[in-house]
Amino acid sequence: MxxxxxxxxxxxxxxxxxxxxxxxxxxxxxxxxxxxxxxxxxxxxxxxxxxxxxxxxxxxxxxxxxxxxxxxxxxxxxxxxxxxxxxxxxxxxxxxxxxxxxxxxxxxxxxxxxxxxxxxxxxxxxxxxxxxxxxxxxxxxxxxxxxxxxxxxxxxxxxxxxxxxxxxxxxxxxxxxxxxxxxxxxxxxxxxxxxxxxxxxSPNISKAQEEIKLTMTATQANNLIRGLNPDPGAYILVDGKRLKVWQAAVSSTTTDLPAGSLVANNNCFAISMAKKTVLELKEIQPAGKKRMDVKSFLNGQGGKFKVGDQIAK
Incomplete structure (x- = not known):
């Protein structure tokens, strides 16, 4: 043997x-x-x-x-x-x-x-x-x-x-x-x-690599999200706070809004990214809370975010 x-x-x-x-x-x-x-x-x-x-x-x-x-x-x-x-x-x-x-x-x-x-x-x-x-x-x-x-x-x-x-x-x-x-x-x-x-x-992922940056296109951001799921998770700064993104999608639409702007918020939390691309957030996790779908997240915001607002940094 x-x-x-x-x-x-x-x-x-x-x-x-x-x-x-x-x-x-x-x-x-x-x-x-x-x-x-x-x-x-x-x-x-x-x-x-x-x-x-x-x-x-x-x-x-x-x-x-x-x-x-x-x-x-x-x-x-x-x-x-x-x-x-x-x-x-x-x-x-x-x-x-x-x-x-x-x-x-x-x-x-x-x-x-x-x-x-x-x-x-x-x-x-x-x-x-x-x-x-x-x-x-x-x-x-x-x-x-x-x-x-x-x-x-x-x-x-x-x-x-x-x-x-x-x-x-x-x-x-x-x-x-x-x-x-x-x-x-x-x-x-x-x-x-x-x-x-x-x-x-392919060195180990650093803390700095976990951030979704507005210089990324929607495709680049979505690839990062997929690559860091399930650990450690990618995040974007929304309203000055870390918002982990566990699932997203690249929108088929484009926008002229500056990167980091809210493109849509009707059961769809979509943010403008580089080169006029749009990233639709699907499953997220606010700091200190559990994972949730975007609809549940938006229901708890009381209309705080408006289309066109610069929400991400």
């Missing part, structure tokens, strides 16, 4: 871990990020991978920092056949990568060399790409720079968000990994180097 150390953290990783178990790979250990406090009540919450590993009765490791931790030394001594990572969230020490007998493999959520880094799915949506995919790759010291074992592309639909793409790619990643592992085990040298001239990076 081929032994595996599995490393992952979010929901994306869970089908991949379960697929390995269901296909009789021996999971020597599951490494995931530490439990963290979540929400207003700061409830200590397990990662989705930890929950899955507990249900499967697998050994769990949660070092705050893997490098130089007692846990990494224990993992090295396992001398597993494979390391399989899927959205783990930390760099892996070279001595750990080199400790396995066959290969250290990553299930990466992009078509490398495009979108190396921690937010490949988010950037594919923010940039308006029409496809994304999964890369099964060798792990090396440099981030996402390893040779490629296999790739599979999927189309990005107009209504896709980062959440929906994560869900789709977790299944694609599981199936492609299980399909590719036998050939890796048989001949780990059979792989293709990445084209360094086509590398694009």
């Amino acid at each position: 081929t032994s595996v150390i599995f490393m992952g953290t979010p929901e994306f990783s869970v089908p991949i871990l379960k697929g390995l178990v269901a296909n009789d790979y021996e999971i020597k250990g599951v490494v995931t990020q530490p439990d963290k406090k979540v929400g207003r009540k700061q409830t200590l919450t397990k990662t989705p991978v930890k929950v899955a590993a507990e249900s499967l009765g697998l050994p769990i490791f949660q070092p705050v920092k893997l490098s130089r931790s007692p846990e990494v030394e224990e993992l090295i001594q396992m001398h597993a056949d494979l390391i399989v990572t899927a959205a783990y969230g930390q760099f892996l020490p070279t001595k750990f990568l080199n400790s396995v007998k066959i290969a250290a493999i990553n299930v990466h959520g992009s078509l490398l060399p495009k979108y190396r880094g921690g937010a490949p799915i988010q950037y594919s949506l923010i940039n308006g790409d029409t496809e994304t995919g999964i890369t099964i790759m060798e792990m090396v010291k440099e981030m996402d720079a390893g040779d490629i074992y296999a790739q599979e592309a999927i189309k990005i639909a107009d209504n896709d968000t980062t959440g929906s793409i994560f869900a789709k790619l977790s299944i694609v990643g599981r199936d492609l990994l299980l399909q590719t592992l036998p050939q890796i085990i048989a001949d780990p040298s059979k792989k293709t180097p990445q084209d360094a001239s086509k590398v694009v990076f």
Whole structure:
């Protein structure tokens, strides 16, 4: 039986871990990020991978920092056949990568060399790409720079968000990994180097990137909203306050009103954007409140916003 150390953290990783178990790979250990406090009540919450590993009765490791931790030394001594990572969230020490007998493999959520880094799915949506995919790759010291074992592309639909793409790619990643592992085990040298001239990076999303700016067209703003849904969410400043936007649409109409003006407010909260485009807000979340549809939001405003008003900054 081929032994595996599995490393992952979010929901994306869970089908991949379960697929390995269901296909009789021996999971020597599951490494995931530490439990963290979540929400207003700061409830200590397990990662989705930890929950899955507990249900499967697998050994769990949660070092705050893997490098130089007692846990990494224990993992090295396992001398597993494979390391399989899927959205783990930390760099892996070279001595750990080199400790396995066959290969250290990553299930990466992009078509490398495009979108190396921690937010490949988010950037594919923010940039308006029409496809994304999964890369099964060798792990090396440099981030996402390893040779490629296999790739599979999927189309990005107009209504896709980062959440929906994560869900789709977790299944694609599981199936492609299980399909590719036998050939890796048989001949780990059979792989293709990445084209360094086509590398694009996708660093983690910054706080500054969360703001919908009036210099954006409606399409650019809508892509940002889709890319930051479900986390952390994009916001626009309306009446000087942050208004998170969870769902929007690009209007087929144009306007001569300055960017940031209210174009319509009759069961449709539409704001003018750059280049005369119009963004229709569908699902929003005022600061300190729950998500709501636009109709519920407008009902609570008492006619405060008038068509033509400069409401966004």
